[in-house]
Amino acid sequence: MLLNVNRVSKIFGGLIAVNDVSLKVQTNSITGLIGPNGAGKSTLFNCIAGYYPATNGDVYFKEEKISHLPANKIATLGLARTFQTSQGFAQMTVMENMMVIPKGQRGEHPWWGLINGKKVKEQEEEHRNNALKLLEEFGLLERKNDLIANLSAGEARIAEIARQFMLNPEVLLLDEPAAGINPTLQNQLVKILLKLRAQGLTLLIVDHNLGFISSLCDYIYVLNLGQNIAEGTPQEIFKNPKVIEVYLGGTA
Numbered sequence: 001m002l003l004n005v006n007r008v009s010k011i012f013g014g015l016i017a018v019n020d021v022s023l024k025v026q027t028n029s030i031t032g033l034i035g036p037n038g039a040g041k042s043t044l045f046n047c048i049a050g051y052y053p054a055t056n057g058d059v060y061f062k063e064e065k066i067s068h069l070p071a072n073k074i075a076t077l078g079l080a081r082t083f084q085t086s087q088g089f090a091q092m093t094v095m096e097n098m099m100v101i102p103k104g105q106r107g108e109h110p111w112w113g114l115i116n117g118k119k120v121k122e123q124e125e126e127h128r129n130n131a132l133k134l135l136e137e138f139g140l141l142e143r144k145n146d147l148i149a150n151l152s153a154g155e156a157r158i159a160e161i162a163r164q165f166m167l168n169p170e171v172l173l174l175d176e177p178a179a180g181i182n183p184t185l186q187n188q189l190v191k192i193l194l195k196l197r198a199q200g201l202t203l204l205i206v207d208h209n210l211g212f213i214s215s216l217c218d219y220i221y222v223l224n225l226g227q228n229i230a231e232g233t234p235q236e237i238f239k240n241p242k243v244i245e246v247y248l249g250g251t252a
């Protein structure tokens with residue numbers, strides 16, 4: 001078990017956005033999290049990745065309790081996430097965006113760079129080489145000097161995923177990676193994600209596109225109104241009457 005979310009709740013004022021949700025993500029699996037708008041999926045991601053403190057419950061990553069840690073610390077432990085709306089810097093190039101993460105995460109004393117000038121240069125070189133390798137792997141090498149603002153929505157999404165790999169994560173949480181991108185790029189994204197899984201990555205994916213989710217996931221959890229209403233393999237999920245009601249019965 002790589003990630004264990006144990007009875008997590010998140011309350012905003014009077015609104016219970018996430019209500020006592022538990023889920024488990026097996027090492028090297030692709031796990032899906034689906035549910036209608038407002039179900040609490042993004043909020044749960046924020047609680048797992050340390051962007052919001054959970055009101056109740058705990059999150060364990062590699063057996064270690066992480067629910068009290070800040071997001072940047074959780075990221076250095078090997079848990080990365082992407083956001084529903086792109087967080088990249090639109091007026092920076094694809095390559096510059098790649099270089100932001102290791103700089104932001106290094107977190108050493110500001111004088112460290114002055115005292116260890118040579119080492120900083122070596123590290124930058126290493127990060128640069130790593131970034132180029134990743135951009136090639138993600139099919140974005142030719143776009144490295146283009147501004148994020150000039151990419152298509154799908155390319156920007158893939159650039160954002162590539163950026164997360166600068167920290168070499170063990171598990172990646174993707175919030176609606178296929179939303180608003182054309183079918184060709186969606187297929188490219190499926191291929192990239194399957195390849196990353198083959199290389200050992202574990203994935204937890206939120207998406208509305210049930211075709212996309214079922215083509216990728218080994219196991220799926222379904223949230224509705226903050227609660228976990230079903231879990232199982234894609235086949236089990238898509239014939240579950242509760243899930244059919246939520247998706248087709250007007251509750252969605």
Ligand SMILES: Nc1ncnc2c1ncn2[C@@H]1O[C@H](COP(=O)(O)OP(=O)(O)O)[C@@H](O)[C@H]1O
Binds near residue numbers: 036039040042
């Ligand atoms: N920062 C916030 N403050 C107050 N309410 C929020 C906040 N973020 C989300 N919510 C509310 O929590 C509920 C779940 O939202 P969200 O997690 O974004 O759902 P989903 O990602 O499944 O569409 C919604 O009712 C939303 O309005």
Ligand SMILES: [Mg+2]
Binds near residue numbers: 041042043084
């Ligand atoms: Mg959301």
